[in-house]
Amino acid sequence: MKKILLLTALIASSFTYAQISSASSGNWSSGSTWVGGSVPGDSDAVTISSGHTITVDVADQCASIVNNHILTLNADLTVTGNSSNSGIINIDEGNLTFSGANTTFTNTQQVKVKAGQYLQMSGASSVFTNNNILYTYANSSEMGRIILMGSFAEGAFNDGTYARFINGTGDEGTSTGWDLIGVPLTDLSISSFISSNGDIAEYDPDGNGSDNDTFYGIGIFDPTDSDWETYTGTNGTNSYGSTQFSLGKGYQMATSAGSVVEFTGTLSVADVNLSLTSYDADGDGGSNGSRWNIVANPFLSYIHGNDNNGGTNVLTQNSSILHSSNVALYFWDGDSYVALNHSSSASTYDYISPFQGFLVATSYNSGNAQTFSFTKAMQTTAGSDDAILNDVMDDDDGELHFTINQNGFDRKTELYFNENGSDGLDLGYDAAAFSTMNTYLSTRLVDDSQNEGENFSIQTLSIDDMWQKTIPLVVNALGGEEMIISISHRTTPADLNIYLED
Numbered sequence: 001m002k003k004i005l006l007l008t009a010l011i012a013s014s015f016t017y018a019q020i021s022s023a024s025s026g027n028w029s030s031g032s033t034w035v036g037g038s039v040p041g042d043s044d045a046v047t048i049s050s051g052h053t054i055t056v057d058v059a060d061q062c063a064s065i066v067n068n069h070i071l072t073l074n075a076d077l078t079v080t081g082n083s084s085n086s087g088i089i090n091i092d093e094g095n096l097t098f099s100g101a102n103t104t105f106t107n108t109q110q111v112k113v114k115a116g117q118y119l120q121m122s123g124a125s126s127v128f129t130n131n132n133i134l135y136t137y138a139n140s141s142e143m144g145r146i147i148l149m150g151s152f153a154e155g156a157f158n159d160g161t162y163a164r165f166i167n168g169t170g171d172e173g174t175s176t177g178w179d180l181i182g183v184p185l186t187d188l189s190i191s192s193f194i195s196s197n198g199d200i201a202e203y204d205p206d207g208n209g210s211d212n213d214t215f216y217g218i219g220i221f222d223p224t225d226s227d228w229e230t231y232t233g234t235n236g237t238n239s240y241g242s243t244q245f246s247l248g249k250g251y252q253m254a255t256s257a258g259s260v261v262e263f264t265g266t267l268s269v270a271d272v273n274l275s276l277t278s279y280d281a282d283g284d285g286g287s288n289g290s291r292w293n294i295v296a297n298p299f300l301s302y303i304h305g306n307d308n309n310g311g312t313n314v315l316t317q318n319s320s321i322l323h324s325s326n327v328a329l330y331f332w333d334g335d336s337y338v339a340l341n342h343s344s345s346a347s348t349y350d351y352i353s354p355f356q357g358f359l360v361a362t363s364y365n366s367g368n369a370q371t372f373s374f375t376k377a378m379q380t381t382a383g384s385d386d387a388i389l390n391d392v393m394d395d396d397d398g399e400l401h402f403t404i405n406q407n408g409f410d411r412k413t414e415l416y417f418n419e420n421g422s423d424g425l426d427l428g429y430d431a432a433a434f435s436t437m438n439t440y441l442s443t444r445l446v447d448d449s450q451n452e453g454e455n456f457s458i459q460t461l462s463i464d465d466m467w468q469k470t471i472p473l474v475v476n477a478l479g480g481e482e483m484i485i486s487i488s489h490r491t492t493p494a495d496l497n498i499y500l501e502d
Helices: 002-014 190-196 314-321
Strands: 019-021 045-048 053-056 060-062 064-067 070-073 077-079 083-085 088-091 096-098 104-107 110-113 118-121 127-130 133-136 145-148 151-154 160-166 179-181 215-222 227-232 251-253 259-265 272-276 292-296 302-304 329-332 337-340 357-361 370-374 398-406 409-418 440-443 456-462 473-476 484-491
Touching: 064 070, 064 077, 110 118, 133 145, 160 179, 179 292, 179 329, 179 357, 190 215, 190 259, 215 292, 251 292, 272 292, 292 370, 314 370, 337 456, 398 440
Parallel strands: 019 045, 045 064, 053 070, 060 077, 064 083, 070 088, 077 096, 083 104, 088 110, 096 118, 104 127, 110 133, 118 145, 127 151, 133 160, 409 440, 409 456
Antiparallel strands: 160 259, 179 251, 215 227, 215 251, 272 370, 292 357, 329 337, 329 357, 398 409, 398 484, 440 456, 440 473
C-alpha cells in the first residue's frame, strides 16, 4: 500500500508543471482565455495559439512563453525560462522580464517596446536572439529600453531600430538647445544616420542644396584645442566620410526643432573601455589643450550615475582617473552645464539615460591616455527622462541652492552640508564649475589654499560645522541688465541664518 500511495503522489506532482495554451483571445487573468479554464501559474509553460490576442492585464509570472500571435503587456510579466516569439509582442504599459540566469529568448517576428517601458533579460548568462523586427519608441520625456545583462545575437539584415528625442538647435544667438548624445550600437555610420533622419539640423552656407558643404547637427568636442567641430558633407571642412559612431563616445547633436529620431544597428551589450587623454598640461582647465572629454552611456538602459543608489556606478568606477577638482559628471541640460557628484540631491541625475552623453575631466598623466569604463553591472530598471536636475532635496543633509535669473535664464550653484564635507577640497563631493555662459553662479572653497581662485558649482562642507561660515559667492552676469538671485534651502538638522554681503 505504501508503494502505491507513493506512486500516486509522484504522478500528481508531475502534473503541477502544466503546459497551458490559449483557448481564445482575452485577458491573461481570465480563466475563459485558457484551455481548461485555469489561469497560468508561476511554474506553467504558456503557449499563445495562432489567431489569439492575449492582453496581460495584471502583473503575473510564468515558467516560459511561446507566442504564435499577439501578446500585449498592459502590466508586468516575468518569465523564468526559455521562450520564443513568432508573432507580435507589444510592451505597452507593462514590462517584460526574463529572470532566469541562463534564459534564452528568440524573436523571429516583432517585438515593440513603447516609450517608458522595458524588456529585461536579467541573467548574466541569458541570451537574446533577434531574427526580425525589434523596435523601441520614444517621446520628448521617455524612451523604450532593452536591458541585457547577458548576450545579444542578431541575424543577418535584422538590425533593430531604437528611437530617442533630440533637442532642437535652440534660440538664435543663445546657448540653448542641442544635446550630448551617444549611440548604444556597434555598427551605425554617421552618413546612414543622417540619410534616414531628415529632422537632423542642417545649415547650407551657399544655399545650393548640395550635401557637399552642408553642416549637420552632429559633431564632436576636440580636447586637443578645446574646440567643437561640426560634421559636414563630402567636401566640407569636417566631412563625416565613412565615420561610424563609437561606443561610449559622446557627440553634440540637434534636430531642426526638437523631434524623435531613429538609430538602426546592432545593440551593444559588452563592457566598454575608453581611452581618454587630458591635454591640460598647464592646469588652467583648457585655454590651450583641455582636460575635458565627452563620453556617453553605451547601453539601451539607464545606468547608475553616482552612489546615491548604491551598487556599481559611473562616478565611483572612474573617480581615480578624474581631475581632483572635477570628480563629477557634467550634464548639458539644454541651457547650461550642471555637475553631478556624490553630494548631489536625490533626483533624476542619479540615473543616466540611454543615449545620454556628458562631460568628464581627466587628470593630466604626462600626455598619456587613461581608461574610462562603463560596465553592464551599472544598468538599472529605474530612471525616467534625461538626467535633468530636479529641485529635490535630501532630508538627511543641509542644502543651499543659489539661483541667478537674468534675461530669462536660470543658473544654479549648490552647497551641501554632510559628513563627507570639509572646508577644503573633498574628492567626489566638490565639483569645479564648467561654464562658458555670460551668466552663472559659483562659489569658492572656504579653504581654497590648494585651489586658489577656482570656481565650484558644488561645494560640500561638514554638517558638524555648518554655521558661521563665510562662503565666497561668485556672480558672473551681464552688466546693465537686471538679475535676481534666489535661495532655496533645507537646513536639517540645524537652523541656518544666511547673510549676503557685497
